[in-house]
Amino acid sequence: xxxxxxxxxxxxxxxxxxxxxxxxxxxxxxxxxxxxxxxxxxxxxxxxxxxxxxxxxxxxxxxxxxxxxxxxxxxxxxxxxxxxxxxxxxxxxxxxxxxxxxxxxxxxxxxxxxxx
Amino acid sequence: xxxxxxxxxxxxxxxxxxxxxxxxxxxxxxxxxxxxxxxxxxxxxxxxxxxxxxxxxxxxxxxxxxxxxxxxxxxxxxxxxxxxxxxxxxxxxxxxxxxxxxxxxxxxxxxxxxxxxxxxxxxxxxxxxxxxxxxxxxxxxxxxxxxxxxxxxxxxxxxxxxxxxxxxxxxxxxxxxxxxxxxxxxxxxxxxxxxxxxxxxxxxxxxxxxxxxxxxxxxxxxxxxxxxxxxxxxxxxxxxxxxxxxxxxxxxxxxxxxxxxxxxxxxxxxxxxxxxxxxxxxxxxxxxxx
Numbered sequence: 001x002x003x004x005x006x007x008x009x010x011x012x013x014x015x016x017x018x019x020x021x022x023x024x025x026x027x028x029x030x031x032x033x034x035x036x037x038x039x040x041x042x043x044x045x046x047x048x049x050x051x052x053x054x055x056x057x058x059x060x061x062x063x064x065x066x067x068x069x070x071x072x073x074x075x076x077x078x079x080x081x082x083x084x085x086x087x088x089x090x091x092x093x094x095x096x097x098x099x100x101x102x103x104x105x106x107x108x109x110x111x112x113x114x115x116x
Numbered sequence: 117x118x119x120x121x122x123x124x125x126x127x128x129x130x131x132x133x134x135x136x137x138x139x140x141x142x143x144x145x146x147x148x149x150x151x152x153x154x155x156x157x158x159x160x161x162x163x164x165x166x167x168x169x170x171x172x173x174x175x176x177x178x179x180x181x182x183x184x185x186x187x188x189x190x191x192x193x194x195x196x197x198x199x200x201x202x203x204x205x206x207x208x209x210x211x212x213x214x215x216x217x218x219x220x221x222x223x224x225x226x227x228x229x230x231x232x233x234x235x236x237x238x239x240x241x242x243x244x245x246x247x248x249x250x251x252x253x254x255x256x257x258x259x260x261x262x263x264x265x266x267x268x269x270x271x272x273x274x275x276x277x278x279x280x281x282x283x284x285x286x287x288x289x290x291x292x293x294x295x296x297x298x299x300x301x302x303x304x305x306x307x308x309x310x311x312x313x314x315x316x317x318x319x320x321x322x323x324x325x326x327x328x329x330x331x332x333x334x335x336x337x338x339x340x341x342x343x344x345x346x347x348x349x350x351x352x353x354x355x356x357x358x359x360x361x362x363x364x365x366x367x368x369x370x371x372x373x374x375x376x377x378x379x380x381x382x383x384x385x386x387x388x389x390x391x392x393x394x395x396x397x398x399x400x401x402x403x404x405x406x
Contacts, residue, residue: 021359021391022146025315026324033318048359102394107228108149110316 023049023056023078023100025108030094032110039087039114045080047098055099058082063091089116144390148228149316150266150281151309153355156364156384157334158303159285161235161262163194163223165389165398171200175368175380179203180214188390188400192223202250212247221262231266231281243292252291258301260287268316279312289338297342305334311357330355334366347375351382362386 027046030036043060053075060068060082071083080096095109144164145152154160156171166186173180182200189195198217204210221237236259243255266281284304291298307330314320314327332355337348353366364384370376390398 021388021394022144022151024151024311024359028315028319031319032315102391104146104391104394106146108315 021049021100021102022104022106023047023051023098024106025096025098028094028110030112032112034112036112036114040084042081042083043094045096047078047080047100049100049102050077051075051080052099052101052103055105056080056097058094058096060084061093061095062087068092087114089114144388147226147233147264147266148231149268149312150231151311151357152233152264152266152281152283153307153330153332153357153362153364154384154386155283155305155307155332155334155355156353156366156382157336157349157351158283158305159219159237159260159262160283161223161233161264161285163188163192163221163235165194165393167387167389168384169387171382171384173368173380173382175378176370176376177205182214186221186389187397190403191400192226193221193400194223195220199246204250210249212250213245215241215243215246215251217241229269231264231268233264235262236260237262239287252296254291254293254296256289256291256296258287258289260285260301266312268312275317276313278317279309281307281309283307297340297344299338299340301336301338303334303336303348305332307332307355325356328357330357332364332366335371337371345372345374347372349375360388360392362388 024047025045026048029044030040043058045058056075057073058080062068068085068087069082070085074081080098091111091113093109093111097105097107099105144166145154145160145162152160152162154166154168164186165188168184171182180200180202182198184196184198186194186196196219198219200214202211202214217239219237219239221235223233223235225232225234239258239260241252241256241258244253245251262283262285264281264283268278270278282304285302287301289299289301309330310322311327314322332353334351335348336351337346339346348371350369350371351366353364355362355364364386366382368380368382392398
């Protein structure tokens with residue numbers, strides 16, 4: 001009984017590898033909670049899955065809600081990149097939406113700080 | 117005339133565009149910024165395609181080997197099928213298949229902004245479908261309310277508490293015989309997401325493996341309405357969630373002597389069928405994935 005269940009689980013696990021899944025954020029720069037001494041040139045995000053460019057985006061807003069992008073979002077493979085204006089000291093919010101190529105959606109938001 | 121043609125062209129282009137663009141899939145366990153893992157002792161509130169196989173519980177003079185498969189029928193409406201094998205000690209006379217259980221579930225509320233989800237379900241434990249030695253001969257019906265709530269909306273002064281989330285289930289078990297008591301079943305989970313902490317609050321530099329760990333404390337209680345005492349367990353443990361699977365291991369701590377006389381352990385391997393087979397088994401049988 002035990003062996004049969006474990007074999008079935010192993011079989012399901014073995015056939016699961018070719019699939020795609022939710023695109024979870026794996027790394028970002030600036031990252032959540034960062035305290036920076038200078039304005040970053042851009043926001044770089046790396047995800048666990050390839051992204052669907054038409055449905056994936058990131059925005060950076062200042063405390064007044066102004067859009068701080070200096071260009072358009074570039075989505076390529078598992079990466080998303082947004083060039084930024086030169087930012088003065090203050091608190092900024094990064095808000096992202098990612099749709100993996102199998103159409104699963106994830107999203108998130110975080111803050112970073114530029115020190116005076 | 118020309119305006120009418122333009123309108124027709126615009127409508128046709130919009131229609132073709134809608135056909136060509138991918139529809140966005142419902143995400144297993146994801147509400148807004150929050151990912152809720154599947155829990156072992158307490159049902160999670162998501163009507164999604166998933167498979168728990170196996171769930172192994174050891175302790176209290178018994179070994180249980182369980183499975184549960186959940187299939188979405190319509191978007192936000194799923195039916196789960198669960199069963200298991202009980203191996204009691206001492207002796208083979210107290211071993212065999214437990215009753216099979218069918219649970220339709222409707223996820224009627226999903227609010228990404230407040231990371232809140234709520235569902236209603238009806239579990240039907242089919243009497244006589246299991247072995248006479250271990251399974252009830254009568255059917256039990258349990259209507260349930262399930263919910264999940266993440267605390268990502270806490271103020272900045274409490275930012276380190278934002279990774280917390282709770283899930284809960286309250287059910288009322290109605291046996292199909294007068295010889296057994298009705299009971300309130302209440303269970304839940306307290307979760308702290310290291311992934312949420314890393315991505316939404318403060319990057320701690322966790323490795324990919326550590327970021328996907330979630331400390332959790334579950335509980336599962338049964339309170340008969342005939343005056344019998346409450347029994348149940350508290351289950352602290354860890355859940356690791358990957359892209360397609362998750363693994364959980366938790367202790368089983370009885371809350372009183374009537375609930376057991378030793379500490380056990382339970383483990384579960386869980387598969388996100390909606391991620392593994394997004395275009396076939398992992399999508400609703402009827403309706404769009406929206």
